Amino acid sequence: MASPPPASSDLTVPSTSTTSSGDSTAKTDSHSTTTTNAPSIPYEESVGRHVSRKELPADVQARIERNRLAALERRAKYQKRLDSERSIAQQFGEVLPLPSLASAGGESGAGYLTSAIIEKNAAEIHKAMEEVEPLPKNEWTKFYDYDLSKMKDTRAGFIQVIDDDKKRDAEDENSKKRKWEPTLAQPDPSIFLGADDNYECQDCTSIDVDFQLLRYFHVPVCIGCRDAQPEKYSLLTKTECRADYLLTDPELRDTDLFSFWERPNPKKSTWNNMMLYLRCQVEEFAFKKWGGPEGLDKEFEKREREKEARKEVKFKKELRDLRNKTRTSVWQDKRMQQRPKIHKHNFGTALVDPESGASVQTCVECGIQVECEEF
Known part of the structure; x- marks a missing residue:
């Protein structure tokens, strides 16, 4: 910031300002002098010589005083900011010397903030500077300052507010798109040297156990038995x-x-997950439910017969509807054929009736007579 000019109690009028604006200024000053009865001198005598403040008009003296007070205020603010920067720089551990600021009323050797310090401690420095010198506000507008970082969206009070932002974001994401996230594969259990510490196959006592069937279905079976008996261990x-x-x-x-x-659906990952079951466990429960393989076969045949019966009933119903529609259409066609044809008159040449003198036309087929006019 540039240092403000020093305040002075005297004024020297330059000799180059001999323009029309100068004449208007002289006229305005002389007019204000007559109204305030302040001492004044002619403009020609004041050009090129030193003029004291007492010889100037009252409004000019008031303007000079206002400018002087404004300059003192600016210099005080500038000095206050220099002192605050030096204290902040000392607080954050770095003070750099500056040249003498005697013209601005400052002390020599004051400190200031470098770009490295500002980037490193931006939030703390901004807060400290706000306490020393608040940010300027427009005096001509009325507004309210809100800290948007501390405000919460209450949705006008009509929707329940969820305090947990993470839970709300997760629910929104799941509702927009269902995405399957693969889980981390669990490592297979280790094989120990001791035979008693390892899992053994329930069919051949082998220790080469399929750990996927063991983990999900709790069935210890080796890979060889699993491949050799698909009717028992297939999925x-x-x-x-x-x-x-x-x-x-x-x-x-x-x-x-x-x-x-x-497991994830092999056809499309966004569909419902695929559920796999072990055949031996499913067969055991099904045989227990239906009374063995014979009971399951009987139930299957019974359902097939009921399915065929439902199909037969549906077919007969559709055939009956088709016949009714066919009969209706045939009946309508016969009725249209039996309806008598509409007669259309065929009038001949108009003849004049000798008794009434009117023109009469007679139908050739049915003999009806109609009076007409000839033009």
């Missing part, structure tokens, strides 16, 4: 369980009855 989808073993959706979702392996 079934929920649709296959409902179609082949006649199980319901609530039964398949009951974790007390079945253990299932939930």
